[in-house]
Amino acid sequence: MLFLDKEQQGLPYFLVVLRFMNNDRNRQIHEITGQLRLIWKEPILFLLILLIFYFLFTFVVFPIFQVVKNSVYIGGKWDFSNYVAIFSKRYFIQPFFNSIILGIYTATLGSIAGFIFAYALTRTSLPFKNFFRTTATFPIISPPFIVALAAILLFGRAGSFTPWVKSIIGNYSIYGLSGLVLVETIAYSPTAFLVLYGVLEAIDPSLEEASMDLGASWGKVFTTVTLPLATPGIASAWLLVFIQSMADFGNPMVISGNYRVLSVQAYLQITGMYDLPRGSTLAMLLLLPTITAFFLQKYWVSRKSYVTVTGKPTGATIKNLEWYIKLPIYSACIIYAGIVLLFYGTIVYGSFQTLWGVNPTLTLKNYVEMFEVGKDYLYHSVLLSSIATPVTGIVGIFISFLIIRKNFIGRGLMEFISMLTFAVPGTVVGIGYILAFNQKTVLMPVVLTGTAWIIIILLIFRDMPVGIRSGIAALQQIDPAIEEASTDLGADSNTTFRKITLPMIAPAFFSGLAFGFVKAMTAISAIIFVVSGRWNLITVAILGFVDNTQYARAAAMSIILIIIILVALGLIQLFVNRVGKGVRMTTIIE
Amino acid sequence: MIEAFLELKELVKIFGGGKDTVTAVNHVNLKVREGELVTLLGPSGCGKTTILRMVSGFELPTSGKIFIDQEDVTTTPPNKRPTAMVFQNYALFPHMTVAENIIYGPKIHGISNQAARKKAEDVMKLVGLEKLGNRSPSHLSGGQQQRVSLARSLIMEPKVLLLDEPLSNLDAKLRVSMRLEIRKLQQRVGITSIYVTHDQEEAMSLSDRVVILKDGVIQQIGTPLEVYARPDNRFVADFIGKANFLNTIVEDVTPDGDVTINLLEQKLIIPKAKKSFKKNNKAFLVLRPESIILEKKKPDTITGIIREIVFLGNQMTYMIEIAKQLVTVEMSNPQECESFENGEEVSIKLPVKCLHLLPWEEEE
Structure with a gap:
């Protein structure tokens, strides 16, 4: 490739010629030294990137990998019998x-x-x-x-x-x-x-x-x-x-x-x-x-x-x-x-019905019972979602910032992995989580199954694309020159992010939060694999009532769930209205 | 009497209701001859685009009528009207090639693909788009997109061609060459055209007649020369080119309409003034900066004092105080002309042909 990049323009002619001789190799070295310089100059940013990669590998890639592995590697050896069985019988x-x-x-x-x-x-x-x-x-x-x-x-x-x-x-x-x-x-x-x-x-x-x-x-x-x-x-x-x-x-x-x-x-x-x-x-x-x-x-x-x-x-x-x-x-x-x-x-x-289809007398008993039976579920749902949602928002915004504004080795990979969570069905993720975290591994040296942590982590990484998408949408609307001006005036990446970028994308951040909270509160497909006797959620409970044909009670719980979501949305909306204009839901969903 | 090919009769358009009512077009009457290019000119919000959209059928008038070739088209839907519009942003169909864009109209009207393509070739040659037929509009320059848009309208052989600020998205140089091209093309094809713009230079350079609008009301209709030399009111004089307004008082009016005014003890006679005046009325003397001639001070002349001098290369601009009012004078070819000093008292010559008198208007 014969073109001058910016650094080469200032070099003496013979050096430029020398560079052309093994340009590709030099460019690689140049890039790597550039990366090293970044580490040297902004060690915190570098550590954060490493940390994010660790999380993405542990909580996104590793569980999916476990599903793949478990389907073909059984009892310590390669075994395709499940695929053969499924494809050979019409029933399967x-x-x-x-x-x-x-x-x-x-x-x-x-x-x-x-x-x-x-x-x-x-x-x-x-x-x-x-x-x-x-x-x-x-x-x-x-x-x-x-x-x-x-x-x-x-x-x-x-x-x-x-x-x-x-x-x-x-x-x-x-x-x-x-x-x-x-x-x-x-x-x-x-x-x-x-x-x-x-x-x-x-x-x-x-x-x-x-x-x-x-x-x-x-x-x-x-x-x-x-x-x-x-x-x-x-x-x-x-x-x-x-x-x-x-x-x-x-x-x-x-x-x-x-x-x-x-x-x-x-x-x-x-x-x-x-x-x-x-x-x-x-x-x-x-x-x-x-x-x-x-x-x-x-x-x-x-x-x-x-x-x-x-x-x-x-x-x-x-x-x-x-x-x-x-x-x-x-x-x-x-x-x-x-x-x-x-x-x-x-x-x-x-x-409000006593027994659907049988006894249509209106009653409040479903709600009363609901609070007796379901208050733990409700409490857990709200608690765990409230812990997970802000983390989703902050990590999501940070990843979108890295993807859009920073140049580092592995940026493409980071984007790919974080998008992956959007495409993978909850069932696959749920199975992956029980496979990956019911034992100690190098990546996760404690057993997570049965704890509240596995639910929180699952909620965080299931909703991550929401945070990332709202972040990307917001960042793309901000002229990079504003951030460059901050760097030019002597702020490092961190300060720029905290003092300039974050305040500007705050509204998008909160609308991302709102949608993330809704997703966490209504999650079911992946969550159902990781809930336990101690930590159960309202969606799983509702599904259980439906399964037991306790429709009226399930309906009452659903109404409570919807009301909680509406109240939370209203509160976030009020807040967003105060800080500025949010991101449209379209940008988050697509 | 103008033989009208396109006629707007008492056209009114009111938008909104209640408090937000806006009268965008207010009792507009206009007759356009066949083959004529008429420009609607005015500041933004004057209603010019609304008029165009009513002619094309995208807006229905609140009241009034529109005739094209003797036919009442006031309520005809846009797809049934013999008009074709060139849109400001060109509105080229992004999912079609240049050629497909151009033959879109003929095909809608049931013309066979082959015949339409044959016709498209002629039109493309006419606007200088040969060999670009298979390109996608997004791969064309602004000027080329403009030509496609023009070709797409021309192939319809509309009775009236409508152009909605067609050059506003082009850069300055291209704008000048494209407007010459549009004018030539329009004259060659002889198509009746309505051209909307807010650029007075554009309007002057390509129109047969100019319609100047303000707040939905027609201020003046005339040839470019007419509206420049003999504007009907202060707004027109100010909007078209630069103008100096000197306050004067009418001294005498002859039955022929010659008006005598007094300016700094000098009598000036304005022959056949356009408007009617009465003795002792206040009036404006409209003076174009380039029509005023400066000379070394002579006795018994109107004099002024030079207050500011700006050299612009091709011309020299003087700000001169005359009767306590500041007047701008532009002298072209400054290297040939006599030059004056700041603060110098000079004589001012006003050629009778360039004098124009307007009735007094309170300033807004």
């Missing part, structure tokens, strides 16, 4: 296809619902937009399996709507694929909505105007401009919902019936059969499609995007649409919002 491989089919249905329906909502909110004069926006995103802040609980209350064996539905479509069961698709669509379409809302909002309205100006009707504008421009966004949304559906544990646990999916099967293999190798193998089958979908989304689809999401809304002009276009869009929004309200309303109503 069926959950794999079931999960994929479920993912495809959910992703497709969820993306359609999300798109209609996003289109209605960005491109029409739909009244009560705030109401629809809130309704469309509400399932995000509740544990996803609450939707499944509501579906059972409404359409289950003793469901309120069951006789009516039976009179129309005949005998049916909510337990199975169709029930799962219904509840997962409601639970995960908000993801698609938020992604597509951002995409549609970012499409320059003058493109659609140009198309119309050249003679295109509404339909033509939509098919030749809006839709093609939104396609990468739709693909993105589809893949994200697909991942969420594949990784979902709570809903299938409640409502899958005989429709066996990977996440539940892996859980049952491990907790029911104590067959760790088989469970790990199923987890691997779960991991491969989600990882593939994730990297497809990350590196392929997002590259194809025509829309540069700047976070700056372009103020799309609202067109006077014809009634025959408005009518179906508005109706779809109203019906969908109605369904969401119906489901959550049912939970509220159910929580």
